[in-house]
Amino acid sequence: MSRYARQMILPDVGAEGQNRLGAAHVLIVGAGALGVPALQYLVGAGVGRITLVDPDRIEETNLHRQPLYRMSDLGQPKAEVAAQSLAGLNPSVTVTPLIEWLTPANADALVAEADLVMDCADSYAVSYVLSDACYAAGKPLISASALGLEGYVGGYCGGAPSLRAVFPSPSDNIATCASAGVLGPVVGMLGCLQARMALGVLIGTAPSPLGQFIRMDGAMRFSQFRFDRAPEATGPRFLARRDLRASDLVIDLRDAVEAPQKATPDALRMPDYGLQGPLPDPGTRAVIACRSGLRAWRAAHHLATRWTGDIALLALQGETE
Structure with a gap:
């Protein structure tokens, strides 16, 4: 256990918390700019099993914000390359890559097998499909989104309100990272926050990260609030x-x-x-x-x-x- 000695010193972790991490199965959707730091820190922390879903292949335009990948990886599936690289970081963690889209056709089955779900895809449809599946299954969901110099992270479902409770209406912003740009460290910080919230849920810290929303603006100012009692929203x-x-x-x-x-x-x-x-x-x-x-x-x-x-x-x- 010397690998995890520095985090096991923490009262919130200890041997019991480390055992919980080792027994956990996390579903991560997205091996891009949010998923890369989240994956690295969850694997480093000793989460036992990770199922990684991503259909994309590595492009040169990804590399400024996805430093897990190298020029020699261009054209290869992100999920496979990430799994291979992370095996070198911590061989005791099993990362299973799935080179496919997350859709309503496979979401329920994938969510059912996991203890916690991480939405790192930064996709409107994926976020709501995962939220609906997690809310129905009672599974915690950590979701993030980034654009330009700002973004946010939230802990949903698993006993807390769903993402629909916080975002019941469609966004007026049609910009994407491809059209509006994004700064690598910004999305990296949000991916790290996702990992921090996920570890908190898995080891059972109090107060729970579920029901918590954190926003970072373009001036690197953080604001947060809790939405534990937000009413559930209906919608298509x-x-x-x-x-x-x-x-x-x-x-x-x-x-x-x-x-x-x-x-x-x-x-x-x-x-x-x-x-x-x-x-x-x-x-x-x-x-x-x-x-x-x-x-x-x-x-x-x-x-x-x-x-x-x-x-x-x-x-x-x-x-x-």
């Missing part, structure tokens, strides 16, 4: 392509340039759907599709102001045709 859920029904009215917000093939052969291609467009027939479910899920959420929000029927979302970035 993401579904998998396999869950589509023949009776659904499917609206594809992507134009023919973005997506030459529609979400379904019978889908209506209407990029401006929501405030305008045909209403579904009574008893019909409206399924609104886009690439990331954010445009679909906004369209669903507008549709709900003029129609009270069932609305679902389809994020096609991680769906196979």
